[in-house]
Amino acid sequence: MNVHHSTNSLETPESRGAQSGVKPVENVIDCDIQELYYGTFKAVRDTRIPIEKNAITAFIGPSGCGKSTVLRCLNRMNDLVRGFRFQGHVLFLGQDIYAPAVDPVEVRRHIGMVFQQPNPFAMSIYKNVAYGLKLNGYKGNRDELVEQALRRAALWDEVKDKLHKSGLSLSGGQQQRLCIARAIATEPAVLLMDEPCSALDPIATRKIEELMLQLKERYSIAIVTHNLQQAGRVADKTGFLYVDTSQGGRTGYLVEFGETERIFKDPQEAHTKEYIRGEFS
Amino acid sequence: MTLVALVPLFSVIFMLVWRGSKQLSLGVFTELPPTAFEEGGGFGNAIVGTLAIVGIAALISVPFGILGAIYLSEADSENRLARSARFAAKVLSGFPSILAGVFAYGAMVIGARVWGWGGFSAIAGGVALSILMLPMILLTAENALHMVPRRMKEASYGMGATSTQTMLNVTLPTALPGILTGIMLAVARAAGETAPLLFTALFSNYWLMSNGKIDLLQPTASLAVLIYNFSSMPFENQIEMSWAAALVLVLLVLFMNLIGQAVSRRSIRA
Ligand SMILES: Nc1ncnc2c1ncn2[C@@H]1O[C@H](COP(=O)(O)OP(=O)(O)O)[C@@H](O)[C@H]1O
Ligand SMILES: [Mg+2]
Numbered sequence: 001m002n003v004h005h006s007t008n009s010l011e012t013p014e015s016r017g018a019q020s021g022v023k024p025v026e027n028v029i030d031c032d033i034q035e036l037y038y039g040t041f042k043a044v045r046d047t048r049i050p051i052e053k054n055a056i057t058a059f060i061g062p063s064g065c066g067k068s069t070v071l072r073c074l075n076r077m078n079d080l081v082r083g084f085r086f087q088g089h090v091l092f093l094g095q096d097i098y099a100p101a102v103d104p105v106e107v108r109r110h111i112g113m114v115f116q117q118p119n120p121f122a123m124s125i126y127k128n129v130a131y132g133l134k135l136n137g138y139k140g141n142r143d144e145l146v147e148q149a150l151r152r153a154a155l156w157d158e159v160k161d162k163l164h165k166s167g168l169s170l171s172g173g174q175q176q177r178l179c180i181a182r183a184i185a186t187e188p189a190v191l192l193m194d195e196p197c198s199a200l201d202p203i204a205t206r207k208i209e210e211l212m213l214q215l216k217e218r219y220s221i222a223i224v225t226h227n228l229q230q231a232g233r234v235a236d237k238t239g240f241l242y243v244d245t246s247q248g249g250r251t252g253y254l255v256e257f258g259e260t261e262r263i264f265k266d267p268q269e270a271h272t273k274e275y276i277r278g279e280f281s
Numbered sequence: 282m283t284l285v286a287l288v289p290l291f292s293v294i295f296m297l298v299w300r301g302s303k304q305l306s307l308g309v310f311t312e313l314p315p316t317a318f319e320e321g322g323g324f325g326n327a328i329v330g331t332l333a334i335v336g337i338a339a340l341i342s343v344p345f346g347i348l349g350a351i352y353l354s355e356a357d358s359e360n361r362l363a364r365s366a367r368f369a370a371k372v373l374s375g376f377p378s379i380l381a382g383v384f385a386y387g388a389m390v391i392g393a394r395v396w397g398w399g400g401f402s403a404i405a406g407g408v409a410l411s412i413l414m415l416p417m418i419l420l421t422a423e424n425a426l427h428m429v430p431r432r433m434k435e436a437s438y439g440m441g442a443t444s445t446q447t448m449l450n451v452t453l454p455t456a457l458p459g460i461l462t463g464i465m466l467a468v469a470r471a472a473g474e475t476a477p478l479l480f481t482a483l484f485s486n487y488w489l490m491s492n493g494k495i496d497l498l499q500p501t502a503s504l505a506v507l508i509y510n511f512s513s514m515p516f517e518n519q520i521e522m523s524w525a526a527a528l529v530l531v532l533l534v535l536f537m538n539l540i541g542q543a544v545s546r547r548s549i550r551a
Binding site for chain 1: 435441442443451454
């Protein structure tokens, strides 16, 4: 990664290996959420999810169980929410991103995010993709990196003749791929995707799914989806979150985590069984 | 109903064009106002004066308005200072313009004498108009900043932008058309104001100069005050002049609005 960073509070895998001689960690992220609050509301508890390197990890579960909350914990997006409090830790390549010395802005440069609603900026396609390069003060050949990101996002052929048109002029599916291109242009280690297809039609959805399978060769991906079939098609690992309203609370937690096949074919927990049966019938 | 509303509007425009264009010639832009029994003449100094006074007002109110709007839009809902500032701006936007004139008179014409200057001047007029423009610019700019979708700002934060970077690269550019519209409306309103200028810029029959240099610290002519003065005169030529000045003022405001729209349309496409 030849992108300039403003602070050195986060180490790259290479620098860690070089310094300590330990072998590289298999999980890019180890997340252990003991308790997570929005103000006085306890939103999530007891959730440990590893994000494996060069794999797709899916979070599934009913609406409101905290999937987005957990995902947004992984790059400190929740820090933007007033009243957000968090107990536990999130290790990115072995380093706690919630440690006091760590700048959340820096975390987000390594752990990119794609949102539920496509959200390109009101600027040209080119400028959208170059945004992260600009933030990083990247001095090299931006054209090349923009083209590379757009190619990897499977959007290049559709936009190469209109790079200076507004990103908002694209269709929904194209906008979402533009957002993916924007996120990967700075070569993050991890890509977080929060229901990236929920605003898209089935054809655009298929395209993004194919794209994710290509992208996992280079990046590690965590995806939230309410679409079980989608998790089945793309995810290597799946975590099932659930919110137990029977105990009076509305606190979500991780029920079960494992190989996607295993979760779907042979769920161990009653809640998982019930949910998967319900969704497929 | 629409027709009823259109009748007065069109009759005003018709009168304005009909009576105003009679006297309109190149001379009105280059010559000084006529005295009582003089024929011809113009109001070039009033056009320059209006542009100078409104320019000074914009120079004061645009930066403060935009910076204030950024502060208000970033402050959270429990911030007391932000809440009182917003309330003050709302009150101020309904402020009688004559009181803005009285205030600027007190501060700039009389008050500034304490420091050895003061008196009727283009700057005093600009201060008076800026009091009227500031709340308009502040509130429209805040609104425009609020209209920028949250998800666009989140996208920026998600890319690892700081809040300053997000404001400068995403929020402000996206809100720019709305902000410019607010500025243009405020300028258009200020350009037509007469009352605040009566106490502050006063009027002058001469160019905005002394000893061959531009002088913003002397009484300054403006289109609005010229119209006010001349329209109540008994002399035919001066009344004709005030019609022509009214037409020029309206065209000037229209022109500024068109520029504003063109600029904001350009910035959307970029
Ligand atoms: N910004 C927030 N402020 C307060 N409560 C929130 C916020 N975001 C989410 N919540 C609450 O946290 C819980 C989990 O929400 P979320 O993570 O969005 O669920 P999911 O993505 O699984 O549908 C919900 O009860 C929701 O109301
Ligand atoms: Mg969600």
